Amino acid sequence: MTARELARMLGVSQSAVSRAFTPGASIAPELREKIVRFAENVDYHPNAIASMLSKSRTNIVGIVISDMQNPFYPALIEQLSRALQRIGLQSLMFNITRGSDLEEQLSALRRYNVDAVIIISATILSGPTLQWATDGRAAILINRVAEDTELSCVICNNAEGARAIADHFHAIGRRRVAYVAGLSHTTTNRERQNAFITRVAERGMTLSALIDGNEYSYYAGRSAALDILARGETDAIFFANDILAAGGLDALKESGVRVPEDIAVAGFDDISMAAWPHYDLTTFRQPIDTIVDVAVTMLENGSCAPGQPPVIRRISGELIKRGSTGVS
């Protein structure tokens, strides 16, 4: 069923049908009403593909992701895709894998003429690939900053969070603190690590250990915690995110360490698991709602369009104190 057929049946022109389904188009209310009603009967709905072709607007946003293991990302993606749907945009998912040819994986991003690209992959994509993938279209990075490229981004204030953790450790009397990195070269890690180390020094605390987990995983957190435990001298650990912290917490408890009495533990993100009684993890909450709102607003007002100067939006988070630092 096409607009032309429908038009013929009603004895109107195809343009009329098109206008009936175009908000704000120049058409008499009665005609629109008549067409829309008849369309429902014969189950006509405008073909989005044809519309894309003539309007050169797809209403599709490409979402590039690489890590669905860390629950923070599914939660973010879920909210994001819903927010986009609410304003009439669909999400085309690009689940990229380290290793295989990225340009091949992302080639559809260009061929499909997506209106915008949202990149949530903290790692993997190098500057040039980013540039290539987003070339000539609106783009937003979430949770990483562009290094050499000029892209807008929405990112949690990692430094603020890391300082809040450091201050909190200091406030509860800890003086020999450790930091466990996830992937050390990621934006998020660098910002958290640098700010934490700096504030630790400023507060006169000692950085008793600095470990690179090499991945943001539960098991990396476990072995990092055991390393720290083996060398002693630590009374608080800041893990670069909650998944690492969860592993660390479990490993410490299994080793007979009392948390928080012997060692306090903090994470970052505030994934739902952090609130589970078993973990009861102090952490710095990344406000997913706000991140999504800001990103969607940037899309709507075009401030991330290709010509525009890149915008960096820092989102404030919130320290959530829980039992793993003794405040439960």
Added chain:
Amino acid sequence: MTARELARMLGVSQSAVSRAFTPGASIAPELREKIVRFAENVDYHPNAIASMLSKSRTNIVGIVISDMQNPFYPALIEQLSRALQRIGLQSLMFNITRGSDLEEQLSALRRYNVDAVIIISATILSGPTLQWATDGRAAILINRVAEDTELSCVICNNAEGARAIADHFHAIGRRRVAYVAGLSHTTTNRERQNAFITRVAERGMTLSALIDGNEYSYYAGRSAALDILARGETDAIFFANDILAAGGLDALKESGVRVPEDIAVAGFDDISMAAWPHYDLTTFRQPIDTIVDVAVTMLENGSCAPGQPPVIRRISGELIKRGSTGVS
């Protein structure tokens, strides 16, 4: 840069350009070579939208999901979207929300002319809505069966799993067992629950409790476990999935119950968390790889096309024995 412009520059016809990018098209190898090479220089790539319009094939699969909180689904979706990408299909994500108007949320599914629909939402969608959403196109349900509609599906052998758990409980000497449902009306729950109860009776064990958690969540698992504990009389609990089981396990341990000595615990799915030393959860693994393979194969060979009779593919799983039933 369009095919026509490129063609004019090279002094060939637009058809030639089209053929150069169409595998198997009738074109001389040298001409194709020449066009493809030149295209790279001027950064031409075929416009997928236009191609969709003329071929009336989009290479897009709509993926309908509703629950990203249970880690099983992100894991499944990640694998699925990668497998689809590998055969040249992109995934358009439809994250639906209970409550708001589903037909509105899914209207894009029809307007976008997706080649196929894969529905992973265990709940929410009623029969008629399913019918409406998939009308006239290839469709596959994953992890639920169609009730009154004629749709193909790929689903874990839930009954097999539930029986394996019951048998395992019996084998380790448990006789008073409980079952904790997630959403009781879902396909997965009903199949697991019925098979479990039946086998429990066959083995001469007693069903000491049957609780409906009303949702597949950690907290529902906790309160179910506490309920069961309060009424005593139970030495093994089968939770309808791993997230429930995780909550249940934690609640039991916090109450001073020894697992598995006092009460053995089993889940279903084998999400990555189940293997964590802290949970060390006996569970029935749903083989995500196989499920994805089968679904993708069905798409490829067209056995789920609109005209075809519905196919139901039962996927066998595997009992993973761990510490929560004493086998660690």
Added chain:
DNA sequence: ACGCGCGTTGCATACGGATGCAAGATCAGG
């Protein structure tokens, strides 16, 4: 040398809807 057949190429048109422009309809004011 002629004719047939196969492999290439271009032409024309289709896919379904959007939109600038002009024509027609409607209405108010004089």
Added chain:
DNA sequence: CCTGATCTTGCATCCGTATGCAACGCGCGT
């Protein structure tokens, strides 16, 4: 009743690629 302004409507064309069909060229067999 006439004129001009405003609102509706239809016509024609465009978006960028795919493809059936006809035309062309080349090589081979007789």
